[in-house]
Amino acid sequence: MRALRAVPAAWACALALLMLGPALxxxxxxxxDMVWVPDLAVRSDFLGLxxxxxxxxxxxxxxxxxxxxxxxxxxxxxVLLGALVAGGLGIARLVGRSVLAQLVAISVYVWxxxxxxRLWLGHWPVLLCWxxxxxxxxxxxxxxxxxxxxxxxxxxxxxxxxxxxxGLMSAVTLLAVGLTARRGPAVRLVLLVAAANAxxxxxxxxxxxxxxxAATGVFALRGEGSLPAPLAALSSGGIWNAAVVPGSRETxxxxxxxxxxxxxxxxxxxxxxxxxxxxxxxxxxxxxxTGIGLAVxxxxxxxxxxxxxxxxxxxxLLRDGSRALALAAPLTAVMVAAGxxxxxxxxxxxxxxxxxxxxxxxxxxxxxxxxxxDAAWGxxxxxxxxxxxxxxxxxxxxxxxxxxxxxxxxxFTSYRAPExxxxxxxxxxxPRYLQPNxxxxxxxxxxGRILPGEDPRTPEVLDALAEPDAESRARELxxxxxxxxxxxxxxxxxxxxxxxxxGRTLFHGTQLELVALAAPVDxxxxxxxxxxxxxxxxxxxxxxxxxxxxxxxxxWRANTxxxxxx
Amino acid sequence: MQTFLIGGISLLVGGGMxxxxxxxxxDSQTKVPSKSPASVTNPVLNYGESQ
Numbered sequence: 001m002r003a004l005r006a007v008p009a010a011w012a013c014a015l016a017l018l019m020l021g022p023a024l025x026x027x028x029x030x031x032x033d034m035v036w037v038p039d040l041a042v043r044s045d046f047l048g049l050x051x052x053x054x055x056x057x058x059x060x061x062x063x064x065x066x067x068x069x070x071x072x073x074x075x076x077x078x079v080l081l082g083a084l085v086a087g088g089l090g091i092a093r094l095v096g097r098s099v100l101a102q103l104v105a106i107s108v109y110v111w112x113x114x115x116x117x118r119l120w121l122g123h124w125p126v127l128l129c130w131x132x133x134x135x136x137x138x139x140x141x142x143x144x145x146x147x148x149x150x151x152x153x154x155x156x157x158x159x160x161x162x163x164x165x166x167g168l169m170s171a172v173t174l175l176a177v178g179l180t181a182r183r184g185p186a187v188r189l190v191l192l193v194a195a196a197n198a199x200x201x202x203x204x205x206x207x208x209x210x211x212x213x214a215a216t217g218v219f220a221l222r223g224e225g226s227l228p229a230p231l232a233a234l235s236s237g238g239i240w241n242a243a244v245v246p247g248s249r250e251t252x253x254x255x256x257x258x259x260x261x262x263x264x265x266x267x268x269x270x271x272x273x274x275x276x277x278x279x280x281x282x283x284x285x286x287x288x289x290t291g292i293g294l295a296v297x298x299x300x301x302x303x304x305x306x307x308x309x310x311x312x313x314x315x316x317l318l319r320d321g322s323r324a325l326a327l328a329a330p331l332t333a334v335m336v337a338a339g340x341x342x343x344x345x346x347x348x349x350x351x352x353x354x355x356x357x358x359x360x361x362x363x364x365x366x367x368x369x370x371x372x373x374d375a376a377w378g379x380x381x382x383x384x385x386x387x388x389x390x391x392x393x394x395x396x397x398x399x400x401x402x403x404x405x406x407x408x409x410x411x412f413t414s415y416r417a418p419e420x421x422x423x424x425x426x427x428x429x430x431p432r433y434l435q436p437n438x439x440x441x442x443x444x445x446x447x448g449r450i451l452p453g454e455d456p457r458t459p460e461v462l463d464a465l466a467e468p469d470a471e472s473r474a475r476e477l478x479x480x481x482x483x484x485x486x487x488x489x490x491x492x493x494x495x496x497x498x499x500x501x502x503g504r505t506l507f508h509g510t511q512l513e514l515v516a517l518a519a520p521v522d523x524x525x526x527x528x529x530x531x532x533x534x535x536x537x538x539x540x541x542x543x544x545x546x547x548x549x550x551x552x553x554x555x556w557r558a559n560t561x562x563x564x565x566x
Numbered sequence: 567m568q569t570f571l572i573g574g575i576s577l578l579v580g581g582g583m584x585x586x587x588x589x590x591x592x593d594s595q596t597k598v599p600s601k602s603p604a605s606v607t608n609p610v611l612n613y614g615e616s617q
Contacts, residue, residue, distance in 0.1 A: 241615065413611065415611040446613055497609050
């Protein structure tokens, strides 16, 4: 019996291992927005003090601190594997004690288009948030019952709030489930949520001038194959970027998957509702509606969403419509699991054989894998790890004591497809690999059309590169606070994005060149913004302290009880 | 009779799922890869394709 109880945990681990496959091998998984380096250096811009709208607050600083303890390569594997396993284990906790329901819930939650597409696009903070959501639901229920902040809750909230979108989804989930009418507990919960999200909120407020975005319809929910966009959303797919949609989603399998999952979910509505309890079920239904609603909004009325993102600071957080589908995932998995359990029980009664129940259960647990077979083995090899060229480490060593000023990386474009990364697209990893604060282009090309970024320095750098000679380019760049120029020699470009800059050559290899400029202007940050950012990060750290105190309290109480028994 | 029926149904369902899985896998592996490396005529690499 005990062995049977371990089966769901083993299944969650097996699915995670099967999906990641070669990604767990030696090297770094570099795919689209996912950039990990051996040792991410702490720098002031990671706090949110740089001139650009900080998109990786607080994730960059958290990684930079954690990789002091664990090497970056290992940390990345722990994060990816941990997210998938934790997501599976979390959803299993929401479906009761039936092993069959747990197995089905794990498959539906983990082996889903949402997870595969976000993993491929490199949105690991969103995946951590997705993994934390079922746990936050449980902690929310507990908080509603006893009004206390559980030992795990602060840590779960931090894990689920490593980016702005992730933080919003974690906050909404926890508050929807966990808020009570009692004032004290409600205030404590809201404060905890606010503290966990403080770094990105404050950093965003400091950049309100550039916190609007050109969110055109390109980031909207889209259909997959012949599956229209709203139906793709119902089956937790529909990411805007066709390049990260598994091939099987564009076949009839997407239809089969949707119809079967809808049928099972319909069969499981009543028992799922009973199991969750009215209050939690209503909260999950509201979250489901919000997730699906935001995704469909981005598809149905991209103009209004575009206006919202262009005029309301922070509105750009909604532009990637299908990202919000994580909110719908817990209820979907719980209902499908309840439906599968009901169908299995009916089949058992009809056939008079327990084996039939097992058969239906195994079939339902394997069904998501059969509908999305190319998600296996690192999304059919798309997540194969890469090794950085030696010259990266050589330049980093040179910059152990970097000259003053920020680092500019040329060509001044944001994405690369280096051969050493198997020709796969990735956000340029060089700036993160090196130590100084950096200036990178935040312009994005989608469908060959260039979308403007938010960093005010991007057009200024392009203007500087357009100067007629290397000396005047250097002077213009120095005026922008740039003290070093790193050039990736193996990236084809044009003079608009890459032009010689006069300076002292510190390194010249076959792939990289590093030039130091003479007199960069000091980039100023006001003491006011430094103080506000310090308060925000103190609040963030205090969430971890609350968690640490809760854990210490539990251990201390257990020890006291043990001593008394003696 | 019942055992025969169960065997038949499981064969049908299992076979269907295995077939679907193989179909999806083959289709995905034979698709033309959608890569658009940067070049001197196209210096800004596509982040994604919405079509």
